Amino acid sequence: MAEGTITAALLVIGDEILSGRTKDKNIGYVAEYLTNLGIDLREVRVVPDVEEEIVGAVNALRSRYTYLFTTGGIGPTHDDITADCVAKAFGVPIDVDPRAVEMLLQRMRREDLNEARLRMARIPHGAELVENPISRAPGFRIGNVIVMAGVPAIMQAMLDNVAPGLVKGEPVLSETIEAAGLPEGLYAAGLGEIAKAYPGLSIGSYPSYSPSGFTNQIVARGRDRAALAEAAARIRAMLDGLRAGQS
Amino acid sequence: MAEGTITAALLVIGDEILSGRTKDKNIGYVAEYLTNLGIDLREVRVVPDVEEEIVGAVNALRSRYTYLFTTGGIGPTHDDITADCVAKAFGVPIDVDPRAVEMLLQRMRREDLNEARLRMARIPHGAELVENPISRAPGFRIGNVIVMAGVPAIMQAMLDNVAPGLVKGEPVLSETIEAAGLPEGLYAAGLGEIAKAYPGLSIGSYPSYSPSGFTNQIVARGRDRAALAEAAARIRAMLDGLRAGQS
Incomplete structure (x- = not known):
């Protein structure tokens, strides 16, 4: 399916990239991947784990491009706030999603599913899940925003899972x-x-x-x-x- | 000199990063370098070689952070438009700067200084030059904006040259x-x-x-x-x- 120019932005979320502790490996990968799909990556932003920064960037970028991809901030710890920020950006509620819980149970026992791990099953209302074949905690897609993990191997697997559902452009x-x-x-x-x-x-x-x-x-x-x-x-x-x- | 929180943004300029052809090596380097100076890198953006995108990002970021660093787009070819865009963002004229010409002449003969090479000596009015010990074409600093080359070895040398003049924060x-x-x-x-x-x-x-x-x-x-x-x-x-x- 080729429908003219399809554009995208990438939002990299995480203090660790901005401090230099972690060297990003996702920007180059996503850039090359989207180019191969005929999707023009037009902008990348890196923002810290700060709610207003993430919400602001999500809204600025999703309104401007065909797709917005995000990486990072969907784990179980307190600094993982991406899902909540995306829900806020869209103005929709967010809750533990039974479909996501089922996915987590493929990797852990129900008795190990503590409150922190259940955070990884918090999905904004109206989102479709993106499977994670490695550690099971899913990403999701809501509207034109695709939310992925920051760990490169997981991000790459999620991109493979989401790619068939994307509108492709003419290859460059x-x-x-x-x-x-x-x-x-x-x-x-x-x-x-x-x-x-x-x-x-x-x-x-x-x-x-x-x-x-x-x-x-x-x-x-x-x-x-x-x-x-x-x-x-x-x-x-x-x-x-x-x-x-x-x- | 330590004066509370000093912040920065980095603007990476270039189609080749967004197409995935060139894998950026500057973001991680600048992040770690600024962290070591006690300067908090708060945001990174990557934009294409498009005037309105560069001008818009320069103005959005320079007004928000103590410093804005840019990489890329200061060579002699038609796609190198960073200096002109920064001049436009500041609303100042840009011309061939005799100090920059002198620097270029350290590496080439005057008769080889053609029109394209003279583009590398175009510097916005009011800017201070940042020396380039490798290929001589300088970067510059205007207000709180520091304009550097995209080639990592040159960018790193420019950062070393500009660092002594930066206000540092408390080390993190x-x-x-x-x-x-x-x-x-x-x-x-x-x-x-x-x-x-x-x-x-x-x-x-x-x-x-x-x-x-x-x-x-x-x-x-x-x-x-x-x-x-x-x-x-x-x-x-x-x-x-x-x-x-x-x-």
């Missing part, structure tokens, strides 16, 4: 052109001209640095296969011309 | 307590009680998962050394009690 095609040996400053003018000629494509130049120097790659991205091939050919020809001029 | 102290062998759901209630007793501390529980199971760490953070030591002792005693109850 991309061409990577190695600018080996050529500095950005030499091809910037030519590249800018080409970028101007293809306003429907996104063309970028990406330097990476190692002690032996810079290596630059040019990436052209877009949904029009013919335009992309044409632009890539023009970029390669432009670089070849510069190389010939250098030698 | 932290205690990490291994909850080895204990599931979160077992200590969540006790931990919640302790967290409630120390509202000035931030106490979190962080699971990490490997195929052999979960390993949990509890982290308590705060600026009150005595309260932190007391809370950590209570957490350790609580965990010991649970371990004794289990065996």
Whole structure:
């Protein structure tokens, strides 16, 4: 199913990312995953475990993009407040959901289901559950908001479970052109001209640095296969011309 | 110099992060670096190379936090629009800055300083330059906004150059307590009680998962050394009690 441009935002929730204690691994994964589904990730935010920050970001982002994905804050401890914040953002009640309790009971005995663990079964009214094959405590989807765990392996499994139900966009095609040996400053003018000629494509130049120097790659991205091939050919020809001029 | 709570936001600029092509390495680095300076990183945003998105985010974040750091978008190619966007956000003119030209000339000959490379010397009026010891094209600071390169090695060097001029906060102290062998759901209630007793501390529980199971760490953070030591002792005693109850 392809219906034009489908957009998304990602909200990463957690003090531990902002303190630097935990290095986020979800942003890059979600970005690549959504790109492969033809969904354009347009914005990422990282906010602390503070109710007003989470509620504010959920409402700002869910109204702006087709989907909002969140990671983090759905465990059993006091600092896990994501589900309550999402309920508040939507203005709906939140309660222990019997379907979620059943899922938790796949991993633990009923007598071990204490109050803290039951917090993991608190689901906003009207949400659909997202299964967690690893530790069972589910994520959920309410409206266009998909709430996932922060632990990367669990987040990834939840994304796999939610993906079939997402509206996909046209896949974005991309061409990577190695600018080996050529500095950005030499091809910037030519590249800018080409970028101007293809306003429907996104063309970028990406330097990476190692002690032996810079290596630059040019990436052209877009949904029009013919335009992309044409632009890539023009970029390669432009670089070849510069190389010939250098030698 | 310590003057109460000093806050910061980080704005990561670049299509390549949102497409997943480039995996960001700056968020975790900046988070840890600022934490070590006693500066509280409160929010991170990632936005694309789109003028209105960058201008909007710069203005939203610079008004809310003591400092705003940006990474990315200050190279010579057409997609490098950060300096112009920051000038627009501040409502100041932007021009080729002779001081920045001098810096570029440390790395290239004047005859190689073409129009594209001169873009790297475009600096908003009123900004101070931030030296780049690697490729010379400077970052800059205007008001409370610090504009840095996206290439991690260069960003890190710029951060070192700007750090001495930042107002620092009281350092945040932290205690990490291994909850080895204990599931979160077992200590969540006790931990919640302790967290409630120390509202000035931030106490979190962080699971990490490997195929052999979960390993949990509890982290308590705060600026009150005595309260932190007391809370950590209570957490350790609580965990010991649970371990004794289990065996």
